[in-house]
Structure formats: structure tokens, C-alpha cells
Amino acid sequence: xxxxxxxxxxxxxxxxxxxxxxxxxxxxxxxxxxxxxxxxxxxxxxxxxxxxxxxxxxxxxxxxxxxxxxxxxxxxxxxxxxxxxxxxxxxxxxxxxxxxxxxxxxxxxxxxxxxxxxxxxxxxxxxxxxxxxxxxxxxxxxxxxxxxxxxxxxxxxxxxxxxxxxxxxxxxxxxxxxxxxxxxxxxxxxxxxxxxxxxxxxxxxxxxxxxxxxxxxxxxxxxxxxxxxxxxxxxxxxxxxxxxxxxxxxxxxxxxxxxxxxxxxxxxxxxxxxxxxxxxxxxxxxxxxxxxxxxxxxxxxxxxxxxxxxxxxxxxxxxxxxxxx
Amino acid sequence: xxxxxxxxxxxxxxxxxxxxxxxxxxxxxxxxxxxxxxxxxxxxxxxxxxxxxxxxxxxxxxxxxxxxxxxxxxxxxxxxxxxxxxxxxxxxxxxxxxxxxxxxxxxxxxxxxxxxxxxxxxxxxxxxxxxxxxxxxxxxxxxxxxxxxxxxxxxxxxxxxxxxxxxxxxxxxxxxxxxxxxxxxxxxxxxxxxxxxxxxxxxxxxxxxxxxxxxxxxxxxxxxxxxxxxxxxxxxxxxxxxxxxxxxxxxxxxxxxxxxxxxxxxxxxxxxxxxxxxxxxxxxxxxxxxxxxxxxxxxxxxxxxxxxxxxxxxxxxxxxxxxxx
Numbered sequence: 159x160x161x162x163x164x165x166x167x168x169x170x171x172x173x174x175x176x177x178x179x180x181x182x183x184x185x186x187x188x189x190x191x192x193x194x195x196x197x198x199x200x201x202x203x204x205x206x207x208x209x210x211x212x213x214x215x216x217x218x219x220x221x222x223x224x225x226x227x228x229x230x231x232x233x234x235x236x237x238x239x240x241x242x243x244x245x246x247x248x249x250x251x252x253x254x255x256x257x258x259x260x261x262x263x264x265x266x267x268x269x270x271x272x273x274x275x276x277x278x279x280x281x282x283x284x285x286x287x288x289x290x291x292x293x294x295x296x297x298x299x300x301x302x303x304x305x306x307x308x309x310x311x312x313x314x315x316x317x318x319x320x321x322x323x324x325x326x327x328x329x330x331x332x333x334x335x336x337x338x339x340x341x342x343x344x345x346x347x348x349x350x351x352x353x354x355x356x357x358x359x360x361x362x363x364x365x366x367x368x369x370x371x372x373x374x375x376x377x378x379x380x381x382x383x384x385x386x387x388x389x390x391x392x393x394x395x396x397x398x399x400x401x402x403x404x405x406x407x408x409x410x411x412x413x414x415x416x417x418x419x420x421x422x423x424x425x426x427x428x429x430x431x432x433x434x435x436x437x438x439x440x441x442x443x444x445x446x447x448x449x450x451x452x453x454x455x456x457x458x459x460x461x462x463x464x465x466x467x468x469x470x471x472x473x474x475x476x477x478x479x480x481x482x483x
Numbered sequence: 484x485x486x487x488x489x490x491x492x493x494x495x496x497x498x499x500x501x502x503x504x505x506x507x508x509x510x511x512x513x514x515x516x517x518x519x520x521x522x523x524x525x526x527x528x529x530x531x532x533x534x535x536x537x538x539x540x541x542x543x544x545x546x547x548x549x550x551x552x553x554x555x556x557x558x559x560x561x562x563x564x565x566x567x568x569x570x571x572x573x574x575x576x577x578x579x580x581x582x583x584x585x586x587x588x589x590x591x592x593x594x595x596x597x598x599x600x601x602x603x604x605x606x607x608x609x610x611x612x613x614x615x616x617x618x619x620x621x622x623x624x625x626x627x628x629x630x631x632x633x634x635x636x637x638x639x640x641x642x643x644x645x646x647x648x649x650x651x652x653x654x655x656x657x658x659x660x661x662x663x664x665x666x667x668x669x670x671x672x673x674x675x676x677x678x679x680x681x682x683x684x685x686x687x688x689x690x691x692x693x694x695x696x697x698x699x700x701x702x703x704x705x706x707x708x709x710x711x712x713x714x715x716x717x718x719x720x721x722x723x724x725x726x727x728x729x730x731x732x733x734x735x736x737x738x739x740x741x742x743x744x745x746x747x748x749x750x751x752x753x754x755x756x757x758x759x760x761x762x763x764x765x766x767x768x769x770x771x772x773x774x775x776x777x778x779x780x781x782x783x784x785x786x787x788x789x790x791x792x793x794x795x796x797x798x799x800x801x802x803x804x805x806x807x808x
Contacts, residue, residue, distance in 0.1 A: 166578040173585060177589045182604065194621070197521075205607050212610060247530075250534055253490055255489060280503075282617075292530070
């Protein structure tokens with residue numbers, strides 16, 4: 159029997175896998191970004207589309223939408239260790255959309271681009287049913303950091319804490335209760351930041367053997383790295399801010415669930431050989447960032463987490479997935 | 484009184500003008516493509532979004548949709564004289580969309596990219612209300628051909644005939660009558676071709692002083708070139724295929740209206756100094772293309788056309804415009 163399947167039956171991850179079958183293997187086709195070697199330099203080229211219905215939470219201003227689409231795009235460059243050059247942003251906007259709101263998006267794109275050392279190079283304008291802003295960015299790197307370079311025994315590190323965005327989205331989308339922790343949780347939702355200096359530093363110094371951004375959630379990012387590197391991870395220490403602990407307790411949630419399966423966070427997840435760890439920490443601190451050791455690369459193909467109460471548990475490959483979520 | 488205006492009150496062209504106020508002036512911000520000088524080479528970077536409701540006519544297959552988004556994007560590179568390197572294509576697809584149709588789009592993107600010497604480098608997948616495919620392409624050029632370089636006295640040339648797409652769209656969208664001319668008209672709608680070899684040849688040989696593609700229609704393209712170059716054009720000879728003449732007569736239409744205001748054609752419109760004209764024609768023919776002289780650059784800021792029956796008439800700045808059309 160031949161079944162015609164729609165995307166809700168397949169899910170985003172499996173669709174991406176099948177689409178990758180068509181992609182030309184230039185350098186590495188399973189990355190979020192393509193690497194292009196030309197004239198002795200390595201360009202990193204990446205695209206990310208913002209669709210209002212899934213990427214714009216209630217209360218976000220149109221200028222913040224402009225910032226967010228830049229962050230989404232530059233974060234992929236950061237993970238590959240690339241310094242941003244500039245980006246193009248194509249708009250799909252409804253007829254009823256306000257002119258001033260369109261200009262606010264553009265002004266956010268320009269501010270965010272320039273803030274992170276990139277240029278807003280232009281784009282395209284189209285009519286559509288819903289607000290869509292599709293970015294494409296170009297960067298340059300001395301060393302492209304792949305997903306597939308992690309080796310057993312290396313340190314697994316992240317550039318910041320987890321769980322704030324998950325808490326913020328639960329406040330905004332599910333109406334969960336919050337108190338003094340609310341402000342910080344919402345700030346990470348409305349004003350995400352890409353870890354460009356950290357990514358460039360990890361690449362330039364030759365510290366990172368593999369890297370990915372955590373925009374699909376920490377759990378999914380660890381699984382992607384593990385799969386590409388053919389290794390596993392034993393995670394025993396995820397940095398969770400006090401605001402997330404307070405929010406979790408207030409609502410009877412497990413803070414580790416928030417930290418692992420949240421998504422929409424733009425931290426980097428990298429693996430670093432033990433011998434380079436101290437230098438890497440110093441180098442990242444020197445550019446104003448921080449590195450947190452969260453675990454170790456292991457040989458077995460599994461991603462596990464030492465829960466403080468439940469002991470070692472498997473981290474499942476879940477996170478936000480288009481079409482089925 | 485302060486009026487909140489929506490996009491249907493402003494129109495695409497004026498919105499683009501206002502958005503360009505935010506774009507960083509890297510090399511030339513009023514182009515369809517950005518030029519980036521790096522490591523001694525000039526990269527050309529362009530993006531174009533396909534939205535099904537306006538860019539996919541009835542009867543087009545999903546594989547043809549994949550080809551079309553590649554053509555839309557590569558055509559902008561061709562106009563700047565750039566050889567394509569590769570492209571990223573971000574998908575916005577509804578939940579109900581068929582998996583096989585998504586794969587057909589990807590297979591069209593791959594086929595078209597490879598056919599024109601480009602690579603399909605990846606992209607992004609999102610859930611949206613309607614089908615959107617946003618492309619971003621990168622090329623390399625020895626000489627970036629601007630919009631603003633036309634000089635009075637030069638030849639105005641195009642790389643092919645006009646009017647077939649307008650006729651084809653009238654058959655498909657308005658149900659106008661057609662006979663033996665139908666096949667060729669529909670073929671240009673379903674299988675558009677970018678003029679890459681022609682554009683690269685015009686740039687490499689230093690023949691073209693300015694160039695644009697005609698995707699917004701011949702009239703709009705001439706106006707864009709005239710405005711950027713601060714000149715005008717006197718057009719006296721637009722190549723119109725016999726099929727368009729037959730279709731126009733059958734339906735009581737002016738074939739020149741179809742040729743000038745059609746849109747969705749991917750020919751190049753270029754200006755070439757008289758002294759280089761013959762060499763330019765030979766060079767373009769050598770790569771399998773053709774150049775047609777359609778008029779001359781004039782000093783006055785007007786775009787006029789010598790209609791065979793009505794004499795000199797002004798070509799108005801119209802063509803398909805999002806939000807108001």
C-alpha cells in the first residue's frame with residue numbers, strides 16, 4: 159500500500175534528513191552552515207527563517223523581531239567560529255501590515271547587525287499571508303569548527319546558563335505563574351544574544367574540536383553533536399540560574415527539564431580537549447565571555463545526564479520540532 | 484493628523500526605498516545584490532523569496548517551483564556579471580504539505596543549481612501557513628556591473644525576446660484564449676531561464692556599463708536603470724516573438740503592452756558603449772546567447788518608446804507590484 163504522507167506525519171528532523179540527500183557535499187552538508195573555500199579564505203554561509211507564528215512570542219516588539227532574526231542567523235556563524243561579514247534579509251509581509259512596523263523590523267536588523275560587527279546588506283520584499291523574515295549571513299573563519307570532531311575524554315562545555323528561555327516561554331505561552339524571576343526570564347526571550355566572541359575565540363585558538371548552537375534546545379544539540387561525532391556524552395553539571403530554580407519550584411516543575419528541553423537559547427555547546435581546557439577558559443574570559451564545564455565525551459553512543467535526585471538518566475532526543483510539535 | 488498606513492497604501496516600490504534607508508552602504512545599496520570585497524576577490528551576494536500565492540502559477544509542478552526559485556536567485560547574480568558558487572534555500576511549509584512535494588522542490592533546487600554550475604548548500608526548514616522558499620546565493624565576479632553606469636549615446640540591449648510570459652500568465656490566470664502559441668507561452672512561465680553566461684560574458688569583457696535583470700518587467704527594469712544612472716532611454720525596437728503577436732491579435736491586445744509590462748521574465752537589460760557593441764554581440768554569441776539592440780541611452784530623464792503606430796510614447800513605471808497589485 160502506498161501512503162501519501164504529509165509533514166505532520168514525518169516531522170521536521172526526518173524531513174531535514176531526507177532533504178539533506180539533495181544537498182551537494184561541499185565541505186560538510188550536515189552542518190547548520192556551509193563552508194566555502196575561495197581565494198585562500200574560508201567563508202561560512204548560513205540561512206535561518208523567522209516565521210511569526212512560531213518565532214515571535216506575545217509581547218515582542220517588531221524591533222525585537224528584527225534583532226531576533228539577526229541573532230538566529232549570527233548564532234549559526236558563531237558555532238562555526240566565523241566572524242560575521244553581513245547579511246541579507248528577505249521579507250514576506252501581509253498587505254495589512256503597518257508600514258511603521260516593517261520599518262521597525264528593518265531598524266532592528268540594522269541595529270543588531272551593526273552591534274555584532276555585521277552589515278545589513280539588503281534583501282527582498284514580498285507579499286505573504288503571515289510575517290516571514292528569512293535571513294542569510296556570510297562570515298569568515300580561520301578554522302571551520304565542525305559538528306563531527308568530538309573525541310572521547312574531552313570536556314563538554316557551554317557558554318552560558320540554561321532554562322531561562324523555557325521558563326519565559328511558559329510564562330508567555332502557557333500563563334504559568336511567576337514573581338521576581340519574571341523579568342530575567344522574559345529578557346532572554348525578547349532579547350536573545352548570540353555568542354560570537356566566544357565562538358570566534360574557540361575557533362581561532364584551536365580549542366574546540368566540535369561546536370553547535372543550542373537553538374533547538376540543549377538536549378537536541380547534544381544529540382546532534384553526538385551523532386555527527388559518533389560519540390556520546392555524560393553530562394553531570396548543567397548551569398541553571400537561580401531564577402529558573404525559583405520558577406520551577408513555584409510551578410512544581412523539574413528545573414532540569416526546563417534546561418535540557420527548552421530550546422530557543424543561543425548558547426554554544428562545544429567539546430574541548432582536557433589539555434586545552436584552562437587556556438580556553440582564560441581566552442573566552444578575556445573576550446568577556448564564560449565557559450562552563452558540563453560533562454565529558456564518552457565512547458558509547460548515548461547521551462546521559464546525572465540528575466541530582468534520580469541519578470544517571472538518558473537524555474532523549476526531543477525539543478521543539480516543526481510540523482509535529 | 485497622523486495616519487497609520489498599511490502596506491497596501493504604500494506599495495512595494497516605496498517600501499523598498501524606505502527600507503534601503505537602513506541598509507549599510509557597502510558598495511552599492513540600490514542593487515538587487517550586494518558586492519563584498521574580500522581577499523582580493525569580489526563576491527556577489529543576493530537573496531530572493533518565492534511565495535506560492537504570487538510566484539507559483541496554476542499547473543506548475545513542485546519540481547518546477549524548485550527550479551524557479553533557483554532561477555530567480557541566479558538571475559540577480561547574472562545581472563551583476565557573477566558566476567554562481569552556490570545557494571541556501573530556507574523552506575516555510577504548512578503541516579498539511581506532502582512530504583513528496585517537499586522533496587520534489589528540493590530535487591528541483593538541486594537540478595537547477597547543478598545545471599547552472601552552482602551548488603545546493605543547504606538551508607532551513609520551518610512551519611508556515613503557506614509555501615515559502617527563500618533563496619540566498621553567492622557568486623564571484625571579476626567586475627561587478629552596477630545599475631548606475633549607463634552613459635548617454637550607449638546602446639541599450641537585451642538578451643532575449645519579451646512578452647511570452649505575460650501572454651502565458653494571461654492564459655493561466657485570466658483564461659484568455661490561445662491556440663498554437665500556447666505551448667511556447669506556457670513554457671516560459673513554467674521553465675524560466677537565467678542568462679548567466681550572457682551576464683558573465685558582458686562583465687568579463689568589460690562590455691556592459693550597467694545591467695539589471697527584467698524580473699519586474701521590461702518597463703520597470705528600464706526605469707530602475709535610468710534612475711540609478713541618471714539618464715533616460717529611447718527604445719525603438721523590442722524583440723517580440725511571433726507567438727506573442729498571434730496571441731495579442733487573437734485577444735485584441737497591444738503586443739507592446741505585453742512586452743513592456745509583463746514581468747517575470749529573466750532576460751538581462753544592459754547598456755553597452757557603441758564602440759564595444761560588435762565585440763559584445765560576438766562574445767555573447769560565442770557562449771550560445773544573443774544580444775538585441777533595443778534603443779539608445781539619452782541625456783533626458785525619461786524612458787520613451789517608439790510605438791510603430793502611435794509614435795513616441797512615454798513608458799510608465801509600472802509592472803507587478805506587491806501589496807497594491
